[in-house]
Amino acid sequence: MIEIDLAPAVAVVTGGARGIGETTCKTLARAGAAVAVVDLSGGGAARVADEISADGGKALAIEMDIAAPDSVRAGVQDIRAKLGSVGILVNNAAATDPSVVKSFAETTPDVAQRIVDVTFMGTMNITRELMADIVEAQGRIINIISDSARTGDRGVAVYAAAKAALMGLTKSIAKEIGRSGATVNGVSPGTTVTPSSSAWFDSTGGPERLLKSYPLGRLGEPSDIANAVLFFASPLSSWITGQILSVSGGYTMV
Secondary structure (H helix, E strand, O other), rough: OOOOOOOOOOOEEOOOOHHHHHHHHHHHHOOOOOEEEEOHHHHHHHHHHHHHHHHHOOEEEOOOOOHHHHHHHHHHHHHHHHOOOOOEEEOOOOOOOOOOOOOHHHOOOHHHHHHHHEEEEEHHHHHHHHHHHHHHOEEEEEEOOOHHHHOOOOOHHHHHHHHHHHHHHHHHHHHHHHHOEEEEEEEEEEEOOOOOOHHHHHHOOOOOHHHHOOOOOOOEEEHHHHHHHHHHHOOOOOOOOOEEEEEEOOOOOO
């Protein structure tokens, strides 16, 4: 059995307070990384960091609004001061419409702007701030995309578009920094069961209806996504860059 050991790497995970982000934080910590749990919810980040510490791992809670460059700058300075230079960045944080599913025509400009500001601009903000660390460490950037960006989905047009922009960003940065030995890849989840997914299930007729579209016969769990992130964060993926891996139970085969 192959053991993945990320020690002594420092990993930053945005949107780390719940769902896929929380499970990713705990998965990377169990593999030996010191993890900065970054989230707009300081309390949520602190809870996850405390649970990692109680499990024998090393973690730091950072309250940050990735859409605000000053907040990103201050948070990154805190991470470097307390954990050291960063070698792994997982861009998981995203924003959606508060009503979850709404047609493009009904999506107001302010809601659309917030989705883009967090999902796309926020990812660019923290990636730019940590780029020098990643290059120096020959590190890893893993962007959480969405299969809605690859196939389109009714009711989430702006979110899907922002995630599609991340695919272009992933490939472009991979080409820019590849000569350093650093890699940039994307993990693209299908429908995943998280605390925030119940409203999505309701809008689409429930999980039973969704299951009909999944060849493997089940929806995703946060651990499915976190394990793919772990692979890209590890030396096992050292000759893979600029790729988007669909983790979707066969829903998307492109």
